[in-house]
Amino acid sequence: MLDAAVRVFSRRGFHAANMDEIAELSGVSKPMVYAYHGTKEELFLACLRRESERMMTGIIDAADGSLPPDEQLWRGLRSFFEFVGAHRDGWSVLYRQARSLEPFAGELAGMRRAIVQVIAHRLDVALQHEGRQVRAEDLTSMALSLVGASESLADWLASHPQEDPGRTATRLMNAVWLGAARLLEGETWRPAS
Amino acid sequence: MLDAAVRVFSRRGFHAANMDEIAELSGVSKPMVYAYHGTKEELFLACLRRESERMMTGIIDAADGSLPPDEQLWRGLRSFFEFVGAHRDGWSVLYRQARSLEPFAGELAGMRRAIVQVIAHRLDVALQHEGRQVRAEDLTSMALSLVGASESLADWLASHPQEDPGRTATRLMNAVWLGAARLLEGETWRPAS
DNA sequence: GCGTAAGGTTACGCGTGAGTAAGTTTCGAA
DNA sequence: TTCGAAACTTACTCACGCGTAACCTTACGC
Secondary structure, eight states: HHHHHHHHHHHHHHOOOOHHHHHHHHTTTTHHHHHHSSSSSHHHHHHHHHHHHHHHHHHHHOOTTTTTHHHHHHHHHHHHHHHHHHHHHHHHHHIIIGGSSHHHHHHHHHHHHHHHHHHHHHHHHHHTTTOOOOOOHHHHHHHHHHHHHHHHHHHHHHEEEEEOOHHHHHHHHHHHHHHHHHHHHHHOOOOOO | OHHHHHHHHHOOOTTTHHHHHHHHHHHHHHHHHHHHOOOHHHHEEEEEEEEHHHHHHHHHHHOTTTSSSHHHHHHHHHHHHHHHHHHHHHHHIIIIIGSSEEEEHHHHHHHHHHHHHEEEEEEHHHHHHHHHHHHHHHHHHHHHHHHHHHHHHHHHHHTTTSSSHHHHHHHHHHHHHHHHHHTTTOOOOOOOO
């Protein structure tokens, strides 16, 4: 029943989705949907919570803290892309719908900030381990870039069903990790003008 | 009048925005809005077109093709972040609202694909100039990552008014360009497992 | 067999907001 | 001074879709 809701919300968007369609796709009548999940907002929130928990637990379990930093990062990314590949509709609800709808945007934004902070912290640990100190704001912007790049590739992956999530994760590692490694060596790029 | 519409759309979202509020903020009555811009969808589209054109012309003008690749990239990025800094509401409409609304998503997605292809092509030129051949799909994923990272930082910038757009652009260059440089030297990251 | 409660459905009330018809003011030309 | 059209407003219609009241039906204890 939540599956039906997630599908309709992802295809139509929160507002354009109507409860009758969700009910029909669930194979029950509308008052049943209300009986089980309350109002439309509550139903949407239930979808949101389920999908975000599925995603987060996968990532957290994958990125075991005892592994080396690059391995941690890679496993986290792979888990993320696997979630997107397996739950395209869920991803669409989390990323496209919830982020722009006022009652829900805050919750999602908070979750995203938490992820960014976790990644920034891991980067910090990795860099300190190599004896380098990096400003907090630079760490944050690196983490933000990484998350944004992941989201972008995730969206691409969601519309390319034949693609392998692991391959996508590897591509991103290549594009990002090596840049981080350079920074780690003290190299920086500066504008000429 | 479009300014008022952009503001309301960005704050409330397309559906929650109502024409009465837009009319009131414009300082005219509702039928006037309809007289000048047709239906709500047409009004939104007008906002979309204006904001996207502002953004695109800025970026295209900045990234003059005769400059060296890194300088081109940096100027394009700086122009993009300057747009976001100066037109937060416009950015919000383009990025948060339009992408998730069915009648408009296609147009925006097409524009974004075009940007990704342009960047991928520029990267290709830069790499070939250094004598390296890279698979088309790798170029695309690098460009997608770059665009996603830019969007992510743009969103962060939009909620940090005191921040300097140029600084944000420089940070992104540091995080991304150096990674590309490594790839350029033939180095790649591979999963251990 | 018969009351009753759990688990449904059908059919409606009602607010909201897009879009408009009809009326009003402003202002320039004759 | 009057006519008329352009520019604008007030006050409405009407569809849509959330949420619910009222009505069925199946199954189980007594």
